Amino acid sequence: MAVLLLAEVTGGELAMDATAKTVTAAVKLGDVTALCAGASAAAAGEAAAKIEGVSKVLVAEDESLGHRLAESTAALIVSLAGDYDHIVAPATTDAKNVLPRVAALLDVMVISDVSGVVDADTFERPVYAGNAVQTVKSKDAKKVISIRTSTFDAAGEGSAAPIDTVSAADNPGLSEWVEDKVAESDRPELTSAGVVVSGGRGVGSEDDFKLIEQLADKLGAAVGASRAAVDSGYAPNDWQVGQTGKVVAPDLYVAVGISGAIQHLAGMKDSKIIVAINKDEEAPIFQVADYGLVADLFTAVPELIEKL
Amino acid sequence: MKVLVPVKRVIDYNVKVRVKADGSGVDLANVKMSMNPFDEIAVEEAIRLKEAGKADEVVAVSIGVKQAQETLRTALAMGADRAILVVAADDVNTDIEPLAVAKILAKIVEEEQPGLVIAGKQAIDNDMNATGQMLSALLGWSQGTFASKLDIDGDHALITREVDGGLQTIKVTMPTIVTVDLRLNEPRYASLPNIMKAKKKPLDEKTAEDYGVDVTPRLEIVKTTEPETRKAGEIVGSVDELVAKLKEAGAV
Ligand SMILES: Cc1cc2nc3c(=O)[nH]c(=O)nc-3n(C[C@H](O)[C@H](O)[C@H](O)COP(=O)(O)OP(=O)(O)OC[C@H]3O[C@@H](n4cnc5c(N)ncnc54)[C@H](O)[C@@H]3O)c2cc1C
Ligand SMILES: Nc1ncnc2c1ncn2[C@@H]1O[C@H](COP(=O)(O)O)[C@@H](O)[C@H]1O
Numbered sequence: 001m002a003v004l005l006l007a008e009v010t011g012g013e014l015a016m017d018a019t020a021k022t023v024t025a026a027v028k029l030g031d032v033t034a035l036c037a038g039a040s041a042a043a044a045g046e047a048a049a050k051i052e053g054v055s056k057v058l059v060a061e062d063e064s065l066g067h068r069l070a071e072s073t074a075a076l077i078v079s080l081a082g083d084y085d086h087i088v089a090p091a092t093t094d095a096k097n098v099l100p101r102v103a104a105l106l107d108v109m110v111i112s113d114v115s116g117v118v119d120a121d122t123f124e125r126p127v128y129a130g131n132a133v134q135t136v137k138s139k140d141a142k143k144v145i146s147i148r149t150s151t152f153d154a155a156g157e158g159s160a161a162p163i164d165t166v167s168a169a170d171n172p173g174l175s176e177w178v179e180d181k182v183a184e185s186d187r188p189e190l191t192s193a194g195v196v197v198s199g200g201r202g203v204g205s206e207d208d209f210k211l212i213e214q215l216a217d218k219l220g221a222a223v224g225a226s227r228a229a230v231d232s233g234y235a236p237n238d239w240q241v242g243q244t245g246k247v248v249a250p251d252l253y254v255a256v257g258i259s260g261a262i263q264h265l266a267g268m269k270d271s272k273i274i275v276a277i278n279k280d281e282e283a284p285i286f287q288v289a290d291y292g293l294v295a296d297l298f299t300a301v302p303e304l305i306e307k308l
Numbered sequence: 309m310k311v312l313v314p315v316k317r318v319i320d321y322n323v324k325v326r327v328k329a330d331g332s333g334v335d336l337a338n339v340k341m342s343m344n345p346f347d348e349i350a351v352e353e354a355i356r357l358k359e360a361g362k363a364d365e366v367v368a369v370s371i372g373v374k375q376a377q378e379t380l381r382t383a384l385a386m387g388a389d390r391a392i393l394v395v396a397a398d399d400v401n402t403d404i405e406p407l408a409v410a411k412i413l414a415k416i417v418e419e420e421q422p423g424l425v426i427a428g429k430q431a432i433d434n435d436m437n438a439t440g441q442m443l444s445a446l447l448g449w450s451q452g453t454f455a456s457k458l459d460i461d462g463d464h465a466l467i468t469r470e471v472d473g474g475l476q477t478i479k480v481t482m483p484t485i486v487t488v489d490l491r492l493n494e495p496r497y498a499s500l501p502n503i504m505k506a507k508k509k510p511l512d513e514k515t516a517e518d519y520g521v522d523v524t525p526r527l528e529i530v531k532t533t534e535p536e537t538r539k540a541g542e543i544v545g546s547v548d549e550l551v552a553k554l555k556e557a558g559a560v
Binding site: 010099103105110113122136231273275281290 | 319321325406410435437440443444449451452454456466470471472475478479480490491525528532533534535540541542544546547548554560
């Protein structure tokens with residue numbers, strides 16, 4: 001079977017972690033061709049060619065493919081789809097924007113957030129905020145799948161797959177990019193970090209959220225947040241962990257002032273070690289925490305920063 | 309401009325979901341059902357467009373079992389003008405897949421000719437995050453997904469999107485399909501008088517056959533199981549103890 005894998009390319013660069021984890025899932029389905037698309041994508045193509053399990057790389061460079069606009073990216077994938085049985089991508093916001101569009105154009109169902117590959121037609125995926133896991137068998141001729149990267153290990157690097165170029169499909173010209181608001185940060189990326197420190201409504205303000213960031217910096221961690229913390233303006237939207245935010249599974253997850261609603265747990269309960277700091281001993285987060293500390297965060301967190 | 313808002317009836321987000329022991333699905337008998345929370349945000353946005361004079365009619369659509377009437381009444385009570393119910397299943401356990409939903413919605417768009425469709429980004433039951441994008445593909449329209457800001461200006465709209473890296477703003481050609489994220493607005497509650505008024509607003513009932521759409525699922529649900537549960541951990545007495553435990557576990 002032949003698999004077309006949409007590599008995660010942002011600003012011309014390959015997101016290695018998300019792409020390499022998706023390759024691990026994709027090699028179970030067949031021979032993997034990685035597609036790197038963007039206004040510039042050649043460097044990303046070279047990086048993707050190194051991933052073990054990628055047998056070929058396609059690079060598509062065109063202005064219309066910059067910023068991953070859904071209409072032009074979907075048109076490109078559909079133009080290539082004839083040669084493949086599976087079209088896969090990491091379940092990022094980019095791919096979630098594009099893949100259902102591809103699936104509808106091919107008249108097939110999309111299978112979102114796959115957490116397990118049973119066989120070429122059969123997949124596991126979490127539903128109901130991770131409260132249940134469905135095994136689904138696709139009856140479609142082509143499978144269009146996004147992969148929940150937190151459940152797969154990254155494929156290694158060291159290969160040298162051949163690289164070809166392909167041209168963009170006709171740009172439907174329905175949308176154009178205006179601007180990105182991206183916060184620059186030296187911290188690790190949330191979904192690939194080994195340690196994540198998240199703050200919730202209990203942190204109380206944007207100013208006090210700096211305490212969470214200090215603890216994160218002490219641990220070399222990425223920073224996350226609950227929906228309540230994002231809604232209240234303490235943290236930016238891209239820090240939201242949960243059912244409708246990012247899904248993380250670091251070695252260590254520290255939840256501070258987070259109650260542990262099911263929608264939050266959906267995004268972090270596969271972490272290896274979970275620490276919870278909350279002043280309410282009844283908080284549901286303690287039911288999933290390996291180590292719980294019942295304490296006021298404003299005394300516990302500074303003490304923790306000092307003692308680590 | 310007419311605005312179409314697809315709303316889905318789902319298990320209430322506060323309900324503790326139980327997986328049936330025989331693996332056939334989750335228990336939906338006698339549990340509270342509500343409008344998908346993202347769809348409340350979509351309805352709110354449509355009503356605000358009407359209040360701002362940018363839209364003149366808001367039509368809510370739901371596809372599924374007959375009981376989805378209640379969901380549509382909620383949309384009407386919030387301020388939608390009329391509703392269309394497409395009955396496509398008898399059994400409350402049958403979920404209509406996004407592809408079939410999108411095909412039915414595409415037919416309704418042909419009939420109703422809205423200038424804008426506002427959907428939720430994701431249904432909190434199947435967690436698919438697909439319908440809006442699929443509908444957009446079927447219609448050949450532009451799409452603006454995961455919106456946290458929407459500004460319509462004549463034949464274009466500016467849409468700010470919540471993406472993994474932060475926020476992205478795009479300019480799309482109208483007509484367009486927007487799917488809404490959590491930060492777009494805070495939906496209103498329907499007042500009692502509006503709930504009463506909603507009972508008199510028009511609610512058309514159709515079937516999937518009326519639109520000639522085959523809703524047979526493409527994905528066979530082989531089984532539904534409980535996720536792995538975590539074993540209960542321990543409560544530590546102090547920050548010192550926490551640090552000691554983390555060092556012992558090799559976590560720091
Ligand atoms: C459609 C939908 C999607 C959602 N998606 C997500 C999602 O992706 N991610 C997500 O996180 N949520 C999501 N939610 C929201 C979720 O249901 C909860 O409302 C949210 O997670 C609560 O955030 P919180 O724990 O920070 O706030 P709260 O529930 O208010 O908890 C705050 C906690 O802080 C503790 N606290 C307060 N002060 C202190 C102090 N000084 N020291 C120590 N502890 C203190 C309190 O005891 C409390 O337990 C979603 C909800 C809906 C309806
Ligand atoms: N059966 C349905 N009836 C009406 N709208 C739906 C239905 N299914 C999905 N939608 C719409 O599509 C959005 C995304 O759903 P999904 O693609 O299933 O995650 C929802 O928030 C609704 O706006």
